[in-house]
Amino acid sequence: MSLTELSRKVSYSKGYLSKIENGDKPPTYELARACDAALGTGGQLLGLVPRLQRGLMTFLPSQLPAEGADFVGRDRELRLMESFLADGSTVVVVSGAPGVGKTALALRWAHQVRDRFPDGSLFTNLRGYDPSNEPIEPTEVLDSFLRALNVPLDSIPTTMESRASLFRTILDRKRVLLVLDNAYSVRQVRPLLPSSPNCLVIVTSRRSLPGLVAREGARRVVLEPLPEPEAITLLRRRIGATRADSEPEAVEALAAHCAYLPLALRVASEWVGSRPRRHLTDMAQDLASARTRLDALSVEDDATTAVRSVFSWSYRALPTEAARLFRLLGLHGGAEFSVGAAAALFNSTPREVRRWLDTLSSMHLVSEVAATRFRFHDLLWLYARERAQAEESAESRKAAVGRLVSWYLRSATAANKLLAPAWHPPLVEGPCPETEPEQFTDYREALNWCELECDNLVAASRLAYDHGFAALAWKLPVTNWDYFHLRKRWAAWIDAHEVALLSTQRIGDRRAEAWVRNNLGIAYCDLRKFDQAFSHLRESFIVREQLDDDWGRAWSSYGLATTHQAAGELERATVYYENSLVFFEETDDLLGKGLCLAGLADLHRVRGEVDQALATLRRAVRLFRALEDRHAEGYAATKLGATLREAGRTQEALDYFRQSLAISRQAGDRQGEAFALDNLALVLHESGQREQAQDHWLRALRILDELGDPRVNDIRARLSTTDGVPPVGEQ
Incomplete structure (x- = not known):
């Protein structure tokens, strides 16, 4: 391929490419991506760009959490995993029942072998069995890993396939250790696997993940409960050898009632340790009799029954106030909650409830994840819910x-x-x-x-x-x-x-129904699902007419105006904007008035009535400034820039688009940021600054793609039709 042809395909000038070819300029990360896309080289050129030139720092990721101080046994499993590594295995799956210690084993081995992987270590919790959240998507994990590998945010691709390709490219010929904890499925894991034979991936899951074994040649360790001697050793370490040795049979009984599951053993030992004057024999008997209270939770041959028994046992040892807080927290809609939410459930003050949260945390019934936020282990959250149903x-x-x-x-x-x-x-x-x-x-x-x-x-x-x-x-x-x-x-x-x-x-409550339908209509309009949008907005308008709710009717009319405009029905949009504006002016609703004016100005611009559009928009901006509504002002600034662009006033248009971009970023309005970038790109492209234009369009595309905004297709269309710029799907 000639330099001229390559220049046309990647939208970089021939002179610029010649300087890179002759060594006068270093290759950039963006150029490597464009060349990979044009030449179909699958990321190979990207991998050749020097690290520092790509913006990558020199520090290496080191994400492994600390291993538990009281890890016990598992010598057989550790030897087995070591043999897998010696045989050249690159993927090891640790599977087993909940609470059996999969994560602890994975981290133990990871820390033992981490020095053999000098290029760093990566860790993620895939949330495969999280009752409050869906399993985390590979796309999100790849984003996190690429950031950890120092890829600049604006250089991270948007699609899973592209991120996975970049991830594999960066790890090619590297020695990196990855721990993928709590996986739900092969589909979740497969995109996260590097292609380098020098890397090691440790996966933990409640499932056996046979697809990884069949296709990727993964080696599997099926983790069972601890052998009795190791379970007893764990209890002895946590409750103290002197106390344990004074009642050895009770310790054996405790271990048996915990089904030798590490999670259950740790919760039980915490409870025993907090009651130093109780006889272990009595406590073992308490645990044994707990089965009658938990029959509804028991499943034949289900080892987790013992875990629930231990939860019950620890729960019943709590102070009255802490126990009630624990079960009330089971009513919360998510496993993670704030101190304020806990206080509301408990009908108390944050200061008082924090005391009881600390009690729950000290007994490992909740975990503190931030200064004012806590989280349940999934099984404990379910158990708390059951206690609330039973006792409240x-x-x-x-x-x-x-x-x-x-x-x-x-x-x-x-x-x-x-x-x-x-x-x-x-x-x-x-x-x-x-x-x-x-x-x-x-x-x-x-x-x-x-x-x-x-x-x-x-x-x-x-x-x-x-x-x-x-x-x-x-x-x-x-x-x-x-x-x-x-x-x-x-x-x-x-x-x-x-x-x-x-x-x-x-x-x-029909008035309330109208508000809800109005909001649903706007959401569906954003998603370009116009049938649903019109259905909700028209019903909202009808209800408000029936209720003589003029103010509400004005907002429904405004929603219909924006939806007709988005659907390309400009005459109908004009009628609804004008009807809304009349009422908003009568009631001096500045926000409603400003939004209607901005919408009407847009319609003037589309019809070529530039002067009228500018005058109308400036009225809207004055209203937004009077309200000190920076978000709305940024919205109007984008429309002003678009109108000035139509008028050929390029520099003024650029100034307004940049103003809108700054406001949108400050406000956290990602869609507004994308719209400002899109409009900036149009002006830059028209003024011959095509590389900058493409960069702005790609940034807008990434944002809209992450949002799931259907307007992403508009950006793709622009990129596919702007003088030799290849379609986005080919980049």
Whole structure:
């Protein structure tokens, strides 16, 4: 292939390529990617770019967690794994029942052999058996691994296949150790396997993962409970040799009742250690009799039954307040929770509940994952739920859920007021727990809280619905709409609002139903599912007409306007914008007025009425500035830039697009950031700066692809039709 032909395919100038060919310029990471795509070399050129030139730092990843100080035995398994490595095996699967010590063994061996892998170590929890989350996707793990390998964020590909290819390229001829913990399936693991025969991958799973054995030649270690002598050794270490040796038969009984499972043994020994004056024989008898209390949890030939017995035993040793907190936490919608949420469930203060959380943590019934956040082990969370069902009355459970959801509602209200101060959601009254809601000092703090709690907020709506709090169930998603809209969390947005819709219909609150349908319509419009969008928005409009809710009708009309505009029905969009604007002007609703003006200006621009579009947009910007709504101002800045571009005022257009880009990034508005990048790329391309344009389009594509935004296809279309730039799928 000639230099001229290569220049056309990769959209780099012939002169630039000639300088690289002659050694006058170093090759860049971006050029290597483009050449790999054009030549079909599958990442080989990328691997040849010097590390520092690719922006990679010189430090190596070292992600292995610390191994447990009380690891016992497993000599046979360790020798077996060592023999696998000596035979040249590159993938070792450790499988077995929950609580059997798979992770502990994997980490033990990983630390023993890590010095043989001088290029670093990687670790991830694949969440294969997490009751509150789906197993983590390989795409997300690859993103984390590539960052750990010092790949710049803007150089990480968007698709799983591309990330896996880059991952394999970087690890080619390297000696890296990987531990993939808690895998759910072969599909989850396979994209994470390097191709280098010098790497070692240790996988743990409750499944045997036969596909890895058959196709990748993985070697398998099936982990059984500890042999009795090793189980007793573990107990002796944790409760003290003197005490254990004084009642050896009781120690044997304790180990047997724990089914020799390391998890059960550790929880049991913690409880024994906290009661130094109790006889071990009595405690062993207590554990033996626990089976009658847990018959409903028992399964024949299921070793986890013993684990539940140990949980029960530790639970019953808790102080009254800590035990009640433990079971109430079982009502929480997610395994991870904050101190504030726990306090709401307990109807107490964060300070008091923190004391009992520390008690639970010290007995390994919950784990502290951050300064104010805790997490259940999956089996313990299930057990706590069962205890709540068994020991709390229906009235008590309902009251606790009401306090929790009300706390989330009030906290979400505080957060969303900072995210969108000009917005006025419906009333948020509900049961008022003693616990104060979260308070936020600034925008970023509020946004971070919403990010952490997003899944819990959706789960809280379901809890409210299930426990008869229909009003809370619809108010929570509607209150959190600003966050959903800002971050484009469409799945959570729709899931929560579907629950909200059922709630409004259950109680016959048509005004609330109209709000929920309005929000659903906007979500579906964003996703370009116009049939669903129009269905919800029209129903919302009809209901509000029937209720003589003029303000609500104006917002439904605005939603219909934006949806008609997105669907290309400009005349209908104009009518709905103008109808909404009349009411917003009468009521002096500045936000509604500004948004309608921005929409109408867009329509003027499309019709070629540039002067009218600019005048209308400047009116909108003045309103947004009066509201101090930077997010809305950034939205208008993008439209101003687009209009100035149409008018041929290139530099002014660039200034507005850059302003919009800065505002969007500051606000955490990733879709707005992508739109600003797209528009910047158009102007740069038209002014002959094609390399920069392509870079901006690729950044926009990555963002929209990660969001799951259907507009990503628009960017792909631009890239595929801009004078020799290859289609995105070929890059």
